[in-house]
Amino acid sequence: MSPRTPAQNEEIRLASQEKILRAAFELIAQNGYESTSIAMIAKKAGVSKGLLYNYFDKKEDLVRALLEAAMREGDVMLRELMDDDASATLKNIFQWFFREMREQPHHWRLMAELSLKIDNLNIVRKFALGKLNEYVGLMENLLTRLGYENALGEARLIVALFDGIGFEALILKKDYPLDEMEAYLITKYCQEK
Amino acid sequence: MSPRTPAQNEEIRLASQEKILRAAFELIAQNGYESTSIAMIAKKAGVSKGLLYNYFDKKEDLVRALLEAAMREGDVMLRELMDDDASATLKNIFQWFFREMREQPHHWRLMAELSLKIDNLNIVRKFALGKLNEYVGLMENLLTRLGYENALGEARLIVALFDGIGFEALILKKDYPLDEMEAYLITKYCQEK
Amino acid sequence: MSPRTPAQNEEIRLASQEKILRAAFELIAQNGYESTSIAMIAKKAGVSKGLLYNYFDKKEDLVRALLEAAMREGDVMLRELMDDDASATLKNIFQWFFREMREQPHHWRLMAELSLKIDNLNIVRKFALGKLNEYVGLMENLLTRLGYENALGEARLIVALFDGIGFEALILKKDYPLDEMEAYLITKYCQEK
Amino acid sequence: MSPRTPAQNEEIRLASQEKILRAAFELIAQNGYESTSIAMIAKKAGVSKGLLYNYFDKKEDLVRALLEAAMREGDVMLRELMDDDASATLKNIFQWFFREMREQPHHWRLMAELSLKIDNLNIVRKFALGKLNEYVGLMENLLTRLGYENALGEARLIVALFDGIGFEALILKKDYPLDEMEAYLITKYCQEK
DNA sequence: TATGAATGAGCATTCATTCAT
DNA sequence: TATGAATGAATGCTCATTCAT
Secondary structure, three states, X not given: OOOOOHHHHXXXXXXXXXXXXXXXXXXHHHHOOOOOOHHHHHHHHOOOHHXXXXXXXXHHHHHHHHHHHHHHHHHHHHHHHXXXXXXXXXXXXXXXXXXXXXXXXXXXXXXXXXXXXXXXXXXXXXHHHHHHHHHHHHHHHHHHHOOOXXXXXXXXXXXXXXXXXXXXXXXXXXXXXXXXXXXXXXXXXXXXX | OOOOXXXXXXXXXXXXXXXXXXXXXXXXXXXXXXXXXXXXXXXXHOOOHHHHHHHOOOHHHHHHHHHHHHHHHHHHHHHHHOOOOHHHHHHHHHHHHHHHHHHOHHHHHHHHHHHHHOOOOHHHHHHHHHHHHHHHHHHHHHHHHOOOOOHHHHHHHHHHHHHHHHHHHHHHHHHOOHHHHHHHHHHHXXXXX | OOOOOHHHHHHHHHHHHHXXXXXXXXXXXXXXXXXXXXXXXXXXXXXXXXXXXXXXXXXXXXXXXXXXXXHHHHHHHHHXXXXXXXXXXXXXXXXXXXXXXXXXXXXHHXXXXXXXXXXXXXXXHHHHHHHHHHHHHHHXXXXXXXXXXXXXXXXXXHHHHHHHHHHHHHHHHHHOOXXXXXXXXXXXXXXXX | OOOOOHHHHHHHHHHHHHHHHHHHHHHHHHHOOOOOOHXXXXXXXXXXXXXXXXXXXXXXXXXXXXXXXXXXXXXXXHHHHOOOXXXXXXXXXXXXXXXXXHHOHHHHHHHHHHHHOOXXXXXXXXXXXXXXXXXXXHHHHHXXXXXXXXXXXXXXXXXXXXXXXXXXXXXXXXXXXXXXXXXXXHHHHHOOO
């Protein structure tokens, strides 16, 4: 009889958003942004198309929310990989990256897909620029502590390497030699001396 | 008035296809696959939509032809960069790559866009796999001659680096430090005493 | 906590309806019927969409209530303009009409908009017919007292004139010569020797 | 085998546009702009929704074309009503107007409907302003020749009268005394000694 | 070989209306 | 009485594709 309390509503809202975001993530990661229709997302989420627009004003907003969530997760991960020892941290990062490539190739697919849409989806650009600089900075710090002369150059190289490997693995899938690359990189960067 | 000879017809066919492919290339490279309509391509090519469907059964087929042509061009380029001196060849390749990134960023955009798009099509995967192996092989040969111990690993690394730099430069555009990267890579790989 | 008395409930009901009608009036007068959503009305009225449907079963019902209220207001106005002197009354009416056109053009917009909208609904037609006859009758009475021969014809003419001026002023807004028209009509109808 | 000639295509195009415009006119005149969907128009015209967009880029463009056609027709009519004798011309105009109101009430409905949309459909405004001034000018000329002192004022009055009668007749339909109004106006304006 | 009129499924988005609470 | 989450049909519009000529 009496209306739902604000707290109850908030809970319901969060649950619905969660369902929608999860469905959107999987579909966009699998098929790309343009090939994923609002109808598909709603269907997979088990809600009506209309409800989706209760939470996200435009299709683009869905992507923004997706990106934000993905980046937040990435940050948490990265922080957990930190170690007092620079070499150990670097190794953790390499291992984490290759594990991700194996277990969650979707994540990378989403990022790549959206990145290409930058010209059309303006939100994406800001995210990408900030994140890239953040990763390069972090890597530079590690390499400096490891005694690299041109730590910035090598940091940029490694970050680009991640992107390149991600891209190639995305396309070649099982044909890409993830194991060999991982071993080679760890040997090269973490076994100094 | 008089019927065309088979030879003339063939010539016409090739010319039409050429026009269509060039138009498609420019439009897709600039705006992406989904944002480029068949109508736009036909208009830019100066042919009718109907004619376009005479040569390519589906929009996807056009894309496949585009990819093949682009990769063929890449081969021709690569062969021209060869030099008896391994170090000089490597430098040529680096310089060519960075020049391309500066002058024809669209090319890379097209390759990335299309690769993601038809990543399900096995033809593309096999194509990409072959190309990647070819590039890695070539690079491995160069690095072996330059005395690298694990030439294969380093070759894979460099090829992935190309992809990664291409990807990042595509996103960051003017914000990406192409010059610094080029200098750093040449110093690192081509100045070995 | 304690249950509301029936009288209190009735009071609350009336207050809510009043809020809703006022909000609907302003929004529809400004933006038109189709461009005004139930959500907008509920928001402006400070009530929930659900409550709105407690009082009005359909959007159309809201409109009907609006029309009735507007016409009731018109009646009250008209009565206040009456004067023992027919010429003075006529002048009052002209002046009131032009003042309304200047200060509340939205009112007219609403009436015109809604009249066209539900022109199929017989209720509205009967309503409008009654009103028109009432106005014509009143005007005929005035003109008879002023000595017009065909008072009925001239009364119909003047009432149609009001509608026509209202319509044109609605469209031309600042471009419509309200002042000249007012002066001309008063001179023509109220300065008779 | 050989493609259609440009002339053939033009003919086909004109026929299709004609069908679409006719359907749009009838539906919009009957139900109003917002209540007439593109789908309804296409269905009534017997063409696909897609084809409609081959000829009109937006729904608004359809209205523009409709207005233009209606106004062109109106102009032709008016010119035919002209007579060397001002009084005869005026009578012709009155008679034509009332005949139209009886036989083609849709025309008026369309104009009224669209006029109210002026704020949203910008095209309409220009048309309305120009046309109104044109009609007032024409009427002023006639009345001047008939010896009216304030011909401009009376011209404005008559034009507004047309609009007012049109509006009221639109709503009251058969209940509006078109015959009496016609007789009264002709007596009043055209029987001057 | 070549044209472009025509199709229709599909898309993002809106909104009146319902209903569990 | 009151809420707002949820629905789903409808809308304007796009576009790959077909086909008569």
